[in-house]
Amino acid sequence: MSTDSVVTHVVAALAVVIAASHAAGALARRLGQPPVIGQLFAGIALGPSLLGLLPGGVYEKLFPEQIQPVLTSLAQVALVFFLFAVGYELDLGLLRHQKAVTAVSVTGFVLPMLLGAGIVLALPDAFAEVNDGRPVDATFVLYMAVALSITAVPVLASIIKDQGIARTGPGTIAMAAAGIIDALSWPVLAVVLVGGAHGSAREWALKAVLLAGYVLVMLFAVRPLLARWFRRTGGTAARVPLAVTLALASAGATSALGLHVIFGALLAGLVMPRLPDGSPDPRVLGPLQDIGGLLLPMFFAISGTAVVLGRLRASDLLVLAVICAAAVAGKVGAGTVSARGARRSWRDALLIGVLLNTRGLTELIVLNVGLQAGVIGPRLYALLVVMALLTTAATGPLIRVLHRPDGTPPRPPVERRVSEGRSGAGAASPVAADAEAAPSP
Numbered sequence: 059m060s061t062d063s064v065v066t067h068v069v070a071a072l073a074v075v076i077a078a079s080h081a082a083g084a085l086a087r088r089l090g091q092p093p094v095i096g097q098l099f100a101g102i103a104l105g106p107s108l109l110g111l112l113p114g115g116v117y118e119k120l121f122p123e124q125i126q127p128v129l130t131s132l133a134q135v136a137l138v139f140f141l142f143a144v145g146y147e148l149d150l151g152l153l154r155h156q157k158a159v160t161a162v163s164v165t166g167f168v169l170p171m172l173l174g175a176g177i178v179l180a181l182p183d184a185f186a187e188v189n190d191g192r193p194v195d196a197t198f199v200l201y202m203a204v205a206l207s208i209t210a211v212p213v214l215a216s217i218i219k220d221q222g223i224a225r226t227g228p229g230t231i232a233m234a235a236a237g238i239i240d241a242l243s244w245p246v247l248a249v250v251l252v253g254g255a256h257g258s259a260r261e262w263a264l265k266a267v268l269l270a271g272y273v274l275v276m277l278f279a280v281r282p283l284l285a286r287w288f289r290r291t292g293g294t295a296a297r298v299p300l301a302v303t304l305a306l307a308s309a310g311a312t313s314a315l316g317l318h319v320i321f322g323a324l325l326a327g328l329v330m331p332r333l334p335d336g337s338p339d340p341r342v343l344g345p346l347q348d349i350g351g352l353l354l355p356m357f358f359a360i361s362g363t364a365v366v367l368g369r370l371r372a373s374d375l376l377v378l379a380v381i382c383a384a385a386v387a388g389k390v391g392a393g394t395v396s397a398r399g400a401r402r403s404w405r406d407a408l409l410i411g412v413l414l415n416t417r418g419l420t421e422l423i424v425l426n427v428g429l430q431a432g433v434i435g436p437r438l439y440a441l442l443v444v445m446a447l448l449t450t451a452a453t454g455p456l457i458r459v460l461h462r463p464d465g466t467p468p469r470p471p472v473e474r475r476v477s478e479g480r481s482g483a484g485a486a487s488p489v490a491a492d493a494e495a496a497p498s499p
Contacts, residue, residue: 067122068128068129092450094419098358101358104362105363105364129360138306139346139347140350141327142304142346143347145326146332148241159238162231162392162396166209167243174207175203184380188373198433201433206381207388208420211233211420215233221458226461228410252266252317281329304326308323308326318430361422361425364429377438377441381442381445385415389414389449394408397410405460412460415452421450
């Protein structure tokens with residue numbers, strides 16, 4: 059295929075993917091679901107599971123093999139900007155929040171990890187079979203633990219705002235705890251990938267040393283230099299190009315170390331200088347969110363096309379049931395028990411657990427990382443995507459059952475809601491959500 063032909067196919071594929079993703083996201087919104095649900099279904103529909111079944115080779119003509127690397131690269135660039143924004147918005151001050159947040163965060167991180175590892179250790183043969191014969195080793199066990207511990211902060215922020223519970227106790231606690239849980243999960247996932255799917259102990263040690271050195275350089279060399287440069291320059295014209303360069307360069311560095319680009323992007327966001335009040339600079343954050351939001355449909359398309367439902371077997375449904383049961387028990391159980399222990403009412407405690415069970419976009423990122431690293435195969439990947447869809451889709455209806463707005467502010471009208479298009483997943487800013495979720499005096 060010539061260069062001109064590749065460009066033609068990529069442009070056409072982008073048009074179809076972006077249009078289909080946003081249309082499906084809007085439909086999901088009308089049905090009371092976060093747009094990420096519709097966007098991922100659009101990706102699945104554009105893949106071999108549906109579009110590939112049409113006669114005439116429609117799928118192969120729209121997405122020929124030659125353009126797959128280009129589409130995958132665009133999806134990775136979208137993730138770089140999205141994770142940079144997540145890191146830039148991450149409020150480490152959440153670690154100093156009230157006791158209820160601490161209890162929910164610790165329990166909501168530890169219990170799902172234990173259940174994720176436990177189901178693998180209890181059913182090693184079943185997981186080896188559904189994972190296409192890959193070894194059930196420490197790397198796989200730890201990966202499954204992380205996969206069940208994730209909570210999607212951006213999607214959760216959007217759901218909390220849409221349901222009108224941003225200023226309630228459960229909304230405040232769940233958002234703060236979700237941010238802490240994900241902050242704990244990313245380093246564990248990095249440890250998993252440092253080991254690699256089949257890496258030796260020597261390779262693991264070398265990568266760990268290099269990664270630790272890189273983190274130290276970013277924290278104690280790059281961060282002070284950036285802060286000094288920001289203080290000396292009064293204008294902001296160069297800050298966005300600098301942020302883009304930093305995000306891409308850091309992502310490339312961690313990729314060269316054998317990790318995924320998302321870790322470098324997340325670290326770049328963490329070291330980016332903030333405003334004097336500790337908040338991210340909206341003049342820097344906004345453009346990067348816009349870029350990432352525009353390209354994120356490519357990530358959903360790549361995620362969806364990797365879900366090949368035709369490969370699943372009847373026996374896989376049992377593994378899916380086990381995974382879903384462990385996922386729900388880990389999040390809902392941990393949130394409910396820990397919040398109840400912090401003297402919340404049973405209804406509020408159960409609502410907090412339901413909120414923590416939201417996975418969405420962040421879970422998809424973790425699953426794609428595992429698939430690309432070879433830790434999980436296509437069949438298990440499809441099962442975990444279905445689990446992420448089910449747990450996220452259940453959040454909204456369960457909130458409407460559990461939430462009683464007695465004495466709480468009414469649901470905000472549509473025209474006052476935060477724009478949901480920036481992340482491509484219907485996600486509001488986690489920082490903005492946290493600010494609005496501050497408990498009233």
